[in-house]
Amino acid sequence: MSTQEFSAAFEALTAPAARMALAPLLALGVGVLVFLLCDVVAALRAARAPVFVGALILAAAAEVRILLGERAPGLVFDGTFAADRATALWGLMFVGATLLAWLASLGYYRENRPFKPEHDALMLTTPIGMMLMIGARDLVVFFVGLELLSIPLYALCAFRRMRQESVEAGVKYFLLGSFSSALFLYGAALLYAAAGTLSLVELAERDLSAPLALAGLALVAASLFFKVAVFPFQLWAPDVYQGSPTPVTALMATGTKAAAFGFLLVQLTPILPATGRATVAVLALVTMLLGNLGALVQTDLKRMLAYSSVAHAGTLLLLVAAGMGAPDEHGALGAALYYLGGYLFTAMGAFGLLGLLEADGARFTRLESLRGLARSRPVVSALLALFMLSLGGIPATAGFLGKWFVFAVLVDADMTTVAVLAALLSTIALGYYLRVIVVLYMQPPPEELEPPRTNRWSASLVGALCGAFVLAMGLFPALFLGLLGS
Amino acid sequence: MLALLCFLPLAGALLLLCLPRASDAVLRLVALGVTLVVAGLGLALFLGFDGELPGFQAEFVREWFALAGPDGTIPVRLHLGLDGVSLLLVALTALLMPLVVLSSYGHVHTRVKEFLLWLLVMETGMLGVFLALDLVLFYFFWELSLVPLYFLVGIWGGERRLYATIKFFLYTVAGSLVMLVAVIALIWKLGSASVPDLFLHTAALEPTTQAWIFAAFALAFAIKVPLLPFHTWLADAHTEAPTSGSVLLAGVLLKMGTYGLLRFGIQLFPAMAIDAAPVFLALGAFGIVYGALLAMAQDDLKRLIACSSVSHLGFVVLGLFALNSAGLRGAVLQMINHGLSTGLLFLLVGMVYERTHTRQLERYGGLAAVMPVFALFFVFTVLSSVGLPGLNGFVGEYLILAGTFEVSPAWATLGVSGVVLGAVYLLTATRRMLFGPVVHAENRKLADLGAREVGLMLPLVALSVWIGVQPSVLLDKCAPALERILERVEDARFDARLANPAAEDVQLR
Numbered sequence: 001m002s003t004q005e006f007s008a009a010f011e012a013l014t015a016p017a018a019r020m021a022l023a024p025l026l027a028l029g030v031g032v033l034v035f036l037l038c039d040v041v042a043a044l045r046a047a048r049a050p051v052f053v054g055a056l057i058l059a060a061a062a063e064v065r066i067l068l069g070e071r072a073p074g075l076v077f078d079g080t081f082a083a084d085r086a087t088a089l090w091g092l093m094f095v096g097a098t099l100l101a102w103l104a105s106l107g108y109y110r111e112n113r114p115f116k117p118e119h120d121a122l123m124l125t126t127p128i129g130m131m132l133m134i135g136a137r138d139l140v141v142f143f144v145g146l147e148l149l150s151i152p153l154y155a156l157c158a159f160r161r162m163r164q165e166s167v168e169a170g171v172k173y174f175l176l177g178s179f180s181s182a183l184f185l186y187g188a189a190l191l192y193a194a195a196g197t198l199s200l201v202e203l204a205e206r207d208l209s210a211p212l213a214l215a216g217l218a219l220v221a222a223s224l225f226f227k228v229a230v231f232p233f234q235l236w237a238p239d240v241y242q243g244s245p246t247p248v249t250a251l252m253a254t255g256t257k258a259a260a261f262g263f264l265l266v267q268l269t270p271i272l273p274a275t276g277r278a279t280v281a282v283l284a285l286v287t288m289l290l291g292n293l294g295a296l297v298q299t300d301l302k303r304m305l306a307y308s309s310v311a312h313a314g315t316l317l318l319l320v321a322a323g324m325g326a327p328d329e330h331g332a333l334g335a336a337l338y339y340l341g342g343y344l345f346t347a348m349g350a351f352g353l354l355g356l357l358e359a360d361g362a363r364f365t366r367l368e369s370l371r372g373l374a375r376s377r378p379v380v381s382a383l384l385a386l387f388m389l390s391l392g393g394i395p396a397t398a399g400f401l402g403k404w405f406v407f408a409v410l411v412d413a414d415m416t417t418v419a420v421l422a423a424l425l426s427t428i429a430l431g432y433y434l435r436v437i438v439v440l441y442m443q444p445p446p447e448e449l450e451p452p453r454t455n456r457w458s459a460s461l462v463g464a465l466c467g468a469f470v471l472a473m474g475l476f477p478a479l480f481l482g483l484l485g486s
Numbered sequence: 487m488l489a490l491l492c493f494l495p496l497a498g499a500l501l502l503l504c505l506p507r508a509s510d511a512v513l514r515l516v517a518l519g520v521t522l523v524v525a526g527l528g529l530a531l532f533l534g535f536d537g538e539l540p541g542f543q544a545e546f547v548r549e550w551f552a553l554a555g556p557d558g559t560i561p562v563r564l565h566l567g568l569d570g571v572s573l574l575l576v577a578l579t580a581l582l583m584p585l586v587v588l589s590s591y592g593h594v595h596t597r598v599k600e601f602l603l604w605l606l607v608m609e610t611g612m613l614g615v616f617l618a619l620d621l622v623l624f625y626f627f628w629e630l631s632l633v634p635l636y637f638l639v640g641i642w643g644g645e646r647r648l649y650a651t652i653k654f655f656l657y658t659v660a661g662s663l664v665m666l667v668a669v670i671a672l673i674w675k676l677g678s679a680s681v682p683d684l685f686l687h688t689a690a691l692e693p694t695t696q697a698w699i700f701a702a703f704a705l706a707f708a709i710k711v712p713l714l715p716f717h718t719w720l721a722d723a724h725t726e727a728p729t730s731g732s733v734l735l736a737g738v739l740l741k742m743g744t745y746g747l748l749r750f751g752i753q754l755f756p757a758m759a760i761d762a763a764p765v766f767l768a769l770g771a772f773g774i775v776y777g778a779l780l781a782m783a784q785d786d787l788k789r790l791i792a793c794s795s796v797s798h799l800g801f802v803v804l805g806l807f808a809l810n811s812a813g814l815r816g817a818v819l820q821m822i823n824h825g826l827s828t829g830l831l832f833l834l835v836g837m838v839y840e841r842t843h844t845r846q847l848e849r850y851g852g853l854a855a856v857m858p859v860f861a862l863f864f865v866f867t868v869l870s871s872v873g874l875p876g877l878n879g880f881v882g883e884y885l886i887l888a889g890t891f892e893v894s895p896a897w898a899t900l901g902v903s904g905v906v907l908g909a910v911y912l913l914t915a916t917r918r919m920l921f922g923p924v925v926h927a928e929n930r931k932l933a934d935l936g937a938r939e940v941g942l943m944l945p946l947v948a949l950s951v952w953i954g955v956q957p958s959v960l961l962d963k964c965a966p967a968l969e970r971i972l973e974r975v976e977d978a979r980f981d982a983r984l985a986n987p988a989a990e991d992v993q994l995r
Contacts, residue, residue, distance in 0.1 A: 396626070404670065416698075427659050431656060
């Protein structure tokens with residue numbers, strides 16, 4: 001590289017817009033390094049938690065600056081990365097998910113506490129990957145983000161290495177995740193062969209109707225379908241979600257899903273061919289059906305929530321179907337943000353409380369062990385019930401408006417039949433969400449079993465925060481809709 | 487005023503949440519106090535209401551949030567308001583609530599705090615449904631009101647409460663979710679969520695769109711009423727619910743369905759209602775007879791009354807879809823009457839159940855000798871329910887049948903047979919329960935009704951007589967609103983004739 005080229009590259013890196021766009025990523029990246037440094041130097045150990053939180057706060061502040069700033073940076077780095085109000089909103093969601101998952105993990109691990117700092121460092125890496133994914137305007141940048149998210153997650157899934165199911169979850173996720181990465185690379189290669197570019201901005205302007213390009217698109221979409229666990233790539237989700245440590249499950253169910261759906265909706269949906277709309281809609285409905293039927297027969301709450309997360313992915317896939325082949329004209333993006341925002345707080349709260357109960361033994365994820373919990377743990381039960389109602393989309397919770405917006409997009413896109421079918425499928429979902437409330441409130445506690453007694457301030461804080469947000473998003477949606485209206 | 491009325495119970499529920507659960511008496515007093523204040527507000531509204539004024543009254547409007555519609559944003563408002571029909575239902579709800587709280591003294595002894603809390607939340611939900619003048623807000627309250635009842639039945643209900651409560655919830659939600667899609671479609675097509683606005687513009691929609699949206703609304707309401715093929719949840723939910731829950735279910739919740747049919751079926755889509763009227767008349771008439779036959783076959787007193795609700799609500803639907811003045815008046819009056827008399831019946835069943843711990847008719851017998859005051863009230867209520875002239879039921883049924891006869895003598899005739907059958911099963915049940923010798927020894931020492939029990943029934947009894955003697959008290963309030971609804975129906979008929987003159991020729995011949 002000549003001196004001239006080097007200085008040009010350096011200038012591009014340090015241009016004001018680039019600095020602004022890069023700031024959240026830098027804050028987190030530097031945060032990870034400082035965190036590891038603090039872990040090595042004995043005198044600095046006490047600073048680990050403040051560094052973790054500080055990095056997230058700085059990243060959030062940087063995102064807020066983009067969100068509220070006069071001029072968003074837009075495309076930077078030769079058009080491979082973008083930062084605008086929309087990506088800033090997604091970024092804030094990722095920061096929130098990481099923070100809540102980390103809070104829920106405080107005191108969660110008993111057996112391998114010495115490795116907790118590594119756990120935290122890995123966890124702090126994941127939002128960098130998510131932000132790269134959502135900001136990517138180039139398939140290679142996206143791939144880097146995807147791997148930066150996935151590789152820490154493989155390790156996190158297997159983090160409770162003394163437990164067979166945790167290791168199994170890690171291996172399963174790793175093998176299938178690598179497979180999906182390969183799918184993605186193969187698809188990207190085919191696209192490059194067909195269109196001669198990897199830039200998403202340029203791809204959007206090309207004619208991608210050639211068989212080669214369509215095959216490439218299908219492979220890329222398939223790899224994302226795998227990440228968000230929709231039919232026919234949903235089979236790994238229940239095992240991995242159940243086997244992983246609960247805070248990691250929470251992060252996967254909310255953060256990973258949000259990042260993958262974000263990319264799918266923002267970047268990929270507009271260039272997917274409109275002719276595939278019916279196919280994707282059918283895939284979405286089948287996903288909802290399988291997720292709901294699967295959840296209906298579960299006896300373990302964690303596994304049930306895993307299936308429910310598959311069903312929710314199906315609902316979100318409906319938005320992809322509605323938006324295919326055209327720039328965002330039906331407001332699918334806003335709907336997805338609200339839906340995922342609501343789902344983030346709901347699922348995070350539910351998994352967080354589940355992690356709290358698990359502290360008294362893994363049997364407390366089983367529904368039968370939770371019978372009559374409302375007597376011994378009224379607040380935990382009330383919050384769990386609230387989250388179940390929100391997952392089921394009952395008014396006064398975030399889930400209701402999320403569902404509303406999804407249906408509104410479908411109606412707007414003239415897919416009313418699909419909307420009605422989706423509505424009927426959500427009725428099945430209420431069947432198992434209500435069963436949880438039945439267990440908590442309407443059945444006597446098991447006599448031979450001590451109720452769970454552990455209290456952790458961190459998990460309680462997660463539950464309370466999530467509960468407050470779920471209610472606020474359901475009762476005062478204007479607060480959040482204002483952010484979306486850009 | 488309306489905002490206070492609607493949200494005061496919710497505030498009361500939050501207050502209860504903060505109170506310690508140590509003293510049930512204090513909790514009960516707070517709940518009773520809140521419901522009494524709401525009842526007072528309801529009474530004040532009722533007395534101050536002038537039916538002759540056009541449009542909705544006492545409106546309350548606040549911005550809530552905005553939806554991004556196809557043509558600009560659609561504001562969603564906290565918009566409450568009253569017309570003659572909603573006034574009566576609001577007054578009924580406000581009146582029943584303190585009585586329900588009072589009745590719970592007798593049968594709720596565990597988790598009193600939660601029970602009262604859900605009752606109050608439910609009151610806000612029910613009042614909200616009747617008051618909401620924004621379609622989003624209406625749907626919000628509509629679905630929200632399911633949750634408290636789900637808990638009330640599921641925690642404090644009878645033996646098969648879990649089955650009953652889940653069945654009830656899923657049945658209603660299936661209908662509601664289909665309605666949700668219709669609600670969104672309607673708001674999207676017309677670019678407004680305000681109910682008075684929607685009234686102005688629905689006629690402009692394409693007939694097929696109207697038909698689909700009407701069908702989705704009608705399905706949700708038909709499940710709630712419940713109309714004939716959807717009635718199976720009702721018997722289970724009613725039977726397993728605690729007394730307070732049954733009173734609210736029969737007294738108010740079912741009326742949400744008939745109110746919906748009137749407001750969002752007939753008033754919103756008059757043209758569709760005219761087309762669909764034969765179907766609803768048939769379902770209503772068959773419902774009357776089928777419900778009565780079901781009731782005749784029951785040995786469980788509570789189940790019998792639950793089935794009689796199917797029959798009585800059939801009358802209301804019959805009256806609504808007669809689509810004429812007498813029919814509509816009768817239907818609205820009958821909604822109130824059914825709330826009063828079935829509410830009373832469930833209260834009475836609850837009282838006798840607290841003493842005997844059975845609801846099987848064969849376990850009673852000769853109770854009139856042991857509990858004369860109870861017998862007096864029971865016979866009175868049964869007579870009001872079967873439509874004895876001079877009591878409230880008669881006026882409603884008479885108006886409905888007269889209205890139906892104008893449009894369809896056949897269905898009216900079938901409906902009349904329901905009146906006879908109603909007398910058969912209710913009077914048979916009365917005989918088996920109250921008269922004859924006291925068969926079972928354990929029934930010899932039952933205590934008669936106490937002052938609280940008599941006191942809480944007296945207002946309902948007094949109203950039953952008053953409405954029976956002077957129905958104009960209620961009819962004057964609601965008739966102008968009903969006339970306005972009928973005007974819309976007549977307009978739609980006129981438009982249909984203009985569009986299809988050939989059909990008119992056939993009719994003239």
